[in-house]
Amino acid sequence: MGMLRLGLVIVLVWIGGLKFATYEADGIVPLVANSPFMSFLYHHPAPEYRQHMNKEGQVVPANQQWNESNGTYPVSYSLGVIIVSLGIMIALYPIWPQISTVGSFLLILMALTTLSFLVTTPEAWVPGLGDPHHGFPYLSGAGRLVVKDCIMLGAAIVTMADAAKAYLRRSAYSQRRSM
Numbered sequence: 316m317g318m319l320r321l322g323l324v325i326v327l328v329w330i331g332g333l334k335f336a337t338y339e340a341d342g343i344v345p346l347v348a349n350s351p352f353m354s355f356l357y358h359h360p361a362p363e364y365r366q367h368m369n370k371e372g373q374v375v376p377a378n379q380q381w382n383e384s385n386g387t388y389p390v391s392y393s394l395g396v397i398i399v400s401l402g403i404m405i406a407l408y409p410i411w412p413q414i415s416t417v418g419s420f421l422l423i424l425m426a427l428t429t430l431s432f433l434v435t436t437p438e439a440w441v442p443g444l445g446d447p448h449h450g451f452p453y454l455s456g457a458g459r460l461v462v463k464d465c466i467m468l469g470a471a472i473v474t475m476a477d478a479a480k481a482y483l484r485r486s487a488y489s490q491r492r493s494m
Contacts (some may be wrong), residue, residue: 334395
């Protein structure tokens with residue numbers, strides 16, 4: 316169980332930290348812009364972003380200006396803080412299992428939101444540009460990024476149950492000692 320929890324913490328802190336990198340912020344635009352749960356966070360509606368997409372590592376000043384006017388970077392930074400915070404909350408299991416329980420529960424909600432991008436984001440699937448392998452079930456890079464949240468969802472459910480059990484055991488032990 317400890318390795319599962321450690322894996323979640325590493326992935327959450329790492330991916331959350333990457334949300335402060337310009338390329339990562341640019342990369343999540345299609346996911347956020349097409350989401351009925353998150354699109355309100357941006358100033359420009361989908362699919363306007365398609366004209367302003369950068370490849371990973373590419374710097375196009377005009378596209379960065381568009382992303383600044385879109386609110387791309389503050390949204391990404393906020394998501395980064397949330398994701399890193401979830402990792403820290405889950406890491407607090409040995410000290411505060413109740414905080415770890417809440418962190419895992421919130422990760423369940425995050426994973427479900429992220430998995431919804433498979434339905435809402437056209438870029439999650441290989442486009443039909445001539446190759447016979449396109450659309451469902453052929454995941455694009457963005458789709459492969461999202462589908463890993465199936466594992467995050469399962470791990471969050473297991474760690475939430477384990478942390479809740481640890482908290483309840485501690486509470487019962489404390490109550491017995493105080494009698």
